Amino acid sequence: MKEEDLKLQITGILKSSGKERKNLIPLLQEIQREFGYIPPEAMEEIGKFLGIAETTVYGVATFYNQFRFTPPGRHHIKVCLGTACHIKGGNIILEAWERKLNIKEGEVTPDRGFSLERVACVGCCALAPVSMVEDTVEGKETIEGTMMPTRVDGILLSFELEEKKKDKIKGEEE
Amino acid sequence: MSKVNLTIDDVPVNAAEGESILWAALDAGIYIPNLCAIRERKSPFASCRLCWVEIEGVDLPATSCTTPVKEGMKVQTRTPRVLRLVRTSFELLISHHPVDCARCAKNKKCELQRIAREFKFKLKPGKFRKLLRELPVDSSHPCFILDPNKCVLCGRCVWLCNEVQRACALDFAFRGLNTVITTSGGKPLGESDCSACRECVSVCPVGALIPK
Incomplete structure (x- = not known):
C-alpha cells in the first residue's frame, strides 16, 4: 500500500471518533481491525488527532498484548x-x-x-x-x-x- | 501557609501544611530512601516503594511520599517492619540492575549506592534471582547516552520530558519485566523529538542517562 493511501485510510477511521483521550484504545483497536496491525504512521496520526504525544500512544499500544506492530502472515x-x-x-x-x-x-x-x-x-x-x-x-x-x-x-x-x-x-x- | 508540628524519629519537625512526610523529613536532615520522588510533582508517582515509614496509630507502614503531614503526627523511619520493606524493594531493584559500578559514570553519585551505604545493604539481590536484560545502549543522541539496562523505571525523566519540558520524547513502553523508557516506536534518541534540554540526565538517580 502506498503511504498516501495508508494515511488517507487512517484519517478516514479517525474521522468517526471523538477527540477525547478515552478514545485512544478503541481507535487502536479499530486500526488493527482494518490493517491487521498498527503501522507507525497510525500512531503518529492518532497522537496528532487526540492531542497527545506519539510516545504516549506507543506506550499504551505496547502495554497491551492485543496490539501488534508487524503485519500478520496469511x-x-x-x-x-x-x-x-x-x-x-x-x-x-x-x-x-x-x-x-x-x-x-x-x-x-x-x-x-x-x-x-x-x-x-x-x-x-x-x-x-x-x-x-x-x-x-x-x-x-x-x-x-x-x-x-x-x-x-x-x-x-x-x-x-x-x-x-x-x-x-x-x-x-x- | 500554615505550619504543622510533628516528630520524625523523635525529632521535632516543623513543616508546611500539605507537605508530604518524605519532604518534611528530607528538609529536616532525616534521610528516607527514595528514587521516584520529585518535589514539584503534584501527584507522586510512588513507584519505587522505598520511602516506607511507620506512623503511630496507623496499622500498616505507609509510603511517605504519598502521605501528607498532620499536626501531632509521630513518624518512625527505621523500624524493623520498615527496614524489611526497604530491603525487599532494594533487592528487587538490584535483581534487575547490572552492578558494574567501577565502570559506571554514576559511580559514587548513584542513589542505589547511597541507599546501600545508608542502610548497610550489599549490592546483591539477596533472596531473589538476578534477572538482567541485554538491551542495546542508545548513544545516538549528541548530548547523552541512554542505557535501558541500568534504568530503575523511576519515571523522573518521563515526567520532566512530558510535563515540564513538554518535549514528549520519552515515555514508558511495554510492561512487566519488559518495561523500558523509550522514544516513540523505539526510534534512536538522535532521531526523536528530543529538544536536548538534558533535564532528564540531571534527574536520573542511576547511570541510565549520562551526559556524553
Missing part, C-alpha cells in the same frame, strides 16, 4: 498457553511450530506466509492443548484441539497442498 497461528494448555504441554506445541516454521513466537516468516503468536486461553480448555489457525486473507478461524507435534506437520502439509492446487487451477486457466 496464516496467523495462535498457540494457547493458558493453564490447561500449559499443563497439557502447550509449550511443546509452540516449539513444534517454531521449529517447523523456523521463526520465534511473535515473528513472521520471510515470505509472510505464517505468523506465530502465543495467547493465554482461547476458551476451550477441554480440547487442550489448543492452537488456532487464522486465515487472515479470508478472515476464517479454525480451532485445532488436542494438538500433537505431528499435527503441526499435518496442518502445514495441507496448506502446501492447497497452495499447489490453487497454482494448478491458475495454470489451467492460463
Whole structure:
C-alpha cells in the first residue's frame, strides 16, 4: 500500500471518533481491525488527532498484548498457553511450530506466509492443548484441539497442498 | 501557609501544611530512601516503594511520599517492619540492575549506592534471582547516552520530558519485566523529538542517562 493511501485510510477511521483521550484504545483497536496491525504512521496520526504525544500512544499500544506492530502472515497461528494448555504441554506445541516454521513466537516468516503468536486461553480448555489457525486473507478461524507435534506437520502439509492446487487451477486457466 | 508540628524519629519537625512526610523529613536532615520522588510533582508517582515509614496509630507502614503531614503526627523511619520493606524493594531493584559500578559514570553519585551505604545493604539481590536484560545502549543522541539496562523505571525523566519540558520524547513502553523508557516506536534518541534540554540526565538517580 502506498503511504498516501495508508494515511488517507487512517484519517478516514479517525474521522468517526471523538477527540477525547478515552478514545485512544478503541481507535487502536479499530486500526488493527482494518490493517491487521498498527503501522507507525497510525500512531503518529492518532497522537496528532487526540492531542497527545506519539510516545504516549506507543506506550499504551505496547502495554497491551492485543496490539501488534508487524503485519500478520496469511496464516496467523495462535498457540494457547493458558493453564490447561500449559499443563497439557502447550509449550511443546509452540516449539513444534517454531521449529517447523523456523521463526520465534511473535515473528513472521520471510515470505509472510505464517505468523506465530502465543495467547493465554482461547476458551476451550477441554480440547487442550489448543492452537488456532487464522486465515487472515479470508478472515476464517479454525480451532485445532488436542494438538500433537505431528499435527503441526499435518496442518502445514495441507496448506502446501492447497497452495499447489490453487497454482494448478491458475495454470489451467492460463 | 500554615505550619504543622510533628516528630520524625523523635525529632521535632516543623513543616508546611500539605507537605508530604518524605519532604518534611528530607528538609529536616532525616534521610528516607527514595528514587521516584520529585518535589514539584503534584501527584507522586510512588513507584519505587522505598520511602516506607511507620506512623503511630496507623496499622500498616505507609509510603511517605504519598502521605501528607498532620499536626501531632509521630513518624518512625527505621523500624524493623520498615527496614524489611526497604530491603525487599532494594533487592528487587538490584535483581534487575547490572552492578558494574567501577565502570559506571554514576559511580559514587548513584542513589542505589547511597541507599546501600545508608542502610548497610550489599549490592546483591539477596533472596531473589538476578534477572538482567541485554538491551542495546542508545548513544545516538549528541548530548547523552541512554542505557535501558541500568534504568530503575523511576519515571523522573518521563515526567520532566512530558510535563515540564513538554518535549514528549520519552515515555514508558511495554510492561512487566519488559518495561523500558523509550522514544516513540523505539526510534534512536538522535532521531526523536528530543529538544536536548538534558533535564532528564540531571534527574536520573542511576547511570541510565549520562551526559556524553
